[in-house]
Amino acid sequence: MYFVFDIDGTISFDGKTISEEIQQAIVLLMEVGHDIVFASARPIRDLLPILPEAFQRCQLIGGNGALMWGHDGVEAIYFEQALREKLCQIVEQYQLSYLADSDWDFAYTGDKAHPIYNRIHHQGAKNVKLNELPQMCKLVLFDVSKEALDELTKLSVTISQYASENIVDISPLGIHKARDLQGDFIAFGNDMNDRTLFEAAQHSVCVGDGEVAKFASRVITKKEVARTIRQFANHRGMDK
Template sequence: MRFVLDIDGTICFDGQKIEKAIVEALEALIEAGHTVVFASARPLRDIAPVIPRSLQHCAWIGGNGAFYQQDDIVETVAFDETTRNTLCVLLKRHNTAYLADGQWAYAYTGDKKHAIYAKIHKGDGAEQSLDVLQPLCKLVVFEPPTAFLDALSSLPVTVYTHHAERIVDISPQRTTKYDMLKRFYDEPFIVFGNDANDESLFRHAQVSVCVGNHAVGTLATKRIDVHDVAQVLHQLKEEYDGSDVQTTAR
């Protein structure tokens, strides 16, 4: 069986690492013949530091479906040039802080005390100005005004609103974690998630597990506490066949 796991708030609770018991449960899944795919809002650049060496070979879906990587295969979905230009105009017009992600580089104008900034992997040359960042694959906007949000409704984009963090996550149209997953893998799959950006996966999974008490849990086949993730992974390992063969890029 294929296991697809969100990262932050699902298997990583401090923004820095996956808990040891969960790592061991994921290693056990692979040993039993199951496939593990990480599917995060983070870009590939910021997924890398969180995944332990023993799991680095697993497939990564980043940017809510804007990125895919496994071994030498890298797939990127970016805003078209017209949409990119319109977004840049809106950011300047409303003087709105943002995190803009390319394939590896980024542009950031937000508060450096924000939790998102701590998750950015700040390698040499990774930070650029938005004017030169190419391609533009994902945009996080901090505390956007209503006029900015209204303008998004006429653009070919996918928008996730995170009310608690007062941010909106913007990706190219028809870019979701599930859209990227189905480019490379067939169903069925099991998903663990906790946020609105996991909804597309929850709607198509054979089993969907919501970690914590979140609104997306209304679509889940089961809800669990954050302390029970490793245990439930072990249970599902025994319940489902691990004989599927991992699919490569199609």
């Protein structure tokens, strides 16, 4: 069995750290023979710093499925050029602020006080202009108007909305966290971008009672995360 963990709002609640208690619970899963996957909206660049070194050797899925961390570094799925041009036209037409990611470099014009900016780790990455980004695998837009959103929904892309942060997250069509996961797994998540994980999982745990909770097998509070993980390690998780 393997376990798939979202990061922000699921096992990290400040955007910077994972508590020692939760870390130890995940290590316990590993010690009893389970495989661990971390699947996040974060690009790999921003996923690595929040994970202890032992967890960095696990399978890492970033950019809601557009990025993978492998032996040869970051593997990415990009928007096709014509689609990228249409996205850039909408950004320009509606004067939208954004965070665009390539496999490592990025382009950011949003408010530096926004929580998403605090999760960006430069680590040798450059903040460049949108038209200077070699390729684009993920686009986050801030304060999107209804008119702009209507235009975006006409495109062949995957769109996730995060009302709490007032952002729209755009990935290539068909890209989601569960796309490369095979076999039985147990998923932990908290937001709508975890829906595909919940629907594909043998068992799913939602942290908090957000909109995605209706797709989960079980709903817990953030205070129950470490205990719930330990229950699975002790073969009692699905019975509680």
